[in-house]
Amino acid sequence: MDSSLDQVVTIDTHYENKRRRGASYFLKTVNDPQHVHGLFVDNSTNSCLTKLLSAIDVNGISRSDIDYLIITHVHLDHCGCTSQLLKHLPNATVLVHPRGKRHLVDPTRLIQSTAQVYGGMENFEKIYGKIEKIPQERVRTIDDGETLDFGGRKLKFIHTRGHAKHHMVIHDSFSNAAFVGDTFGIRYPDLCYENPDNLAIFPSTTPIDFEPDLALKAISDVNSLHPRRLYLSHYGRIDDIKTATNNLVYGINSYWKILKESKKTGLKGDLLFNWIKLKVHNWFVKYIREQLGDNNRINWKELQADVELNSQGIAFCSEYR
Structure with missing residues (x-):
């Protein structure tokens, strides 16, 4: 506290x-x-x-x-x-x-x-x-x-x-x-x-x-x-706030691109989710290394749940909206 x-x-x-x-x-x-x-x-x-x-x-x-x-x-x-x-x-x-x-x-x-x-x-x-x-x-x-x-x-x-x-x-x-x-x-x-x-x-x-x-x-x-x-x-x-804004806008636009691309695949269900999850995972790896450097001090386990949940959210939007 x-x-x-x-x-x-x-x-x-x-x-x-x-x-x-x-x-x-x-x-x-x-x-x-x-x-x-x-x-x-x-x-x-x-x-x-x-x-x-x-x-x-x-x-x-x-x-x-x-x-x-x-x-x-x-x-x-x-x-x-x-x-x-x-x-x-x-x-x-x-x-x-x-x-x-x-x-x-x-x-x-x-x-x-x-x-x-x-x-x-x-x-x-x-x-x-x-x-x-x-x-x-x-x-x-x-x-x-x-x-x-x-x-x-x-x-x-x-x-x-x-x-x-x-x-x-x-x-x-x-x-x-x-x-x-x-x-x-x-x-x-x-x-x-x-x-x-x-x-x-x-x-x-x-x-x-x-x-x-x-x-x-x-x-x-x-x-x-x-x-x-x-x-x-x-x-x-x-x-x-300026840096935070720039980083977040970059992230949203990146996810938006994944969403648009996913709609063109024709995939559904688990196949769609797995396709999106790979894209989201790769984005995280690239982005975090750009932000924090490529070193063994990054605690990648911190991001596991977010890769899963973010992929679920994008997949839902892709399939049902």
Whole structure:
């Protein structure tokens, strides 16, 4: 757990029991030091409940003074702890994209689709645990462009499709930072032990909502807010937004090219997936070596799940859209 001058606390949720794979962000009000309230942006999975509650306690805030759980999008590596966390936060309201509310109130379909992606319920339960319904009255939907005053911070919400249709980004006026969920892709500090601040950012095309044109628009929309830093859910703070933007745009365009080429093959099902997976794997190898150099300090195992999931997402778009 670390805190910056922006009073943004980064909580390493140890997603899938790995360091610096998933983050939750804890923000505090800044206008009255005698009466401090808090909120979370994303909350990862049930396995990190203790870490999230500890962040509240360490900062000397009453659990009854946690006002909001903001969900960037309703993928369970971002909102999987919501139902359990709410049990400890009597006054907290969940803020979510309008398309996401129904999946929180009744997570049946969300659970089924996630389990399918991760190879069945057994694997699902190992990663995500028990996902429960959230009472409707504790969930509030947020419109595109809506603003919220939070104790000296003005939060602006923008809807950002491309990774998911129910995705939104949050800009905080106090820190001039944008909390981008998966809109700005993925960056793993531990991909190369010699370069934990690497900017080897790549797109996340998890099934089923990859829309490359809208993903590029979302990047432009985030940059139009003129943030001085970004907070990625996977993972951490990014200060060099220009380089991050260039790398991510390159990645999206590369995946878009693979998508277009795949449609011309006439392949279906497993044959299509395997064709795409080889292309995605080769792209990763080339891109990561360009970014980090060809050395044996690159932890290639960090990327195995992303090669699989990104290939699944591109294959779905190729076959069904």
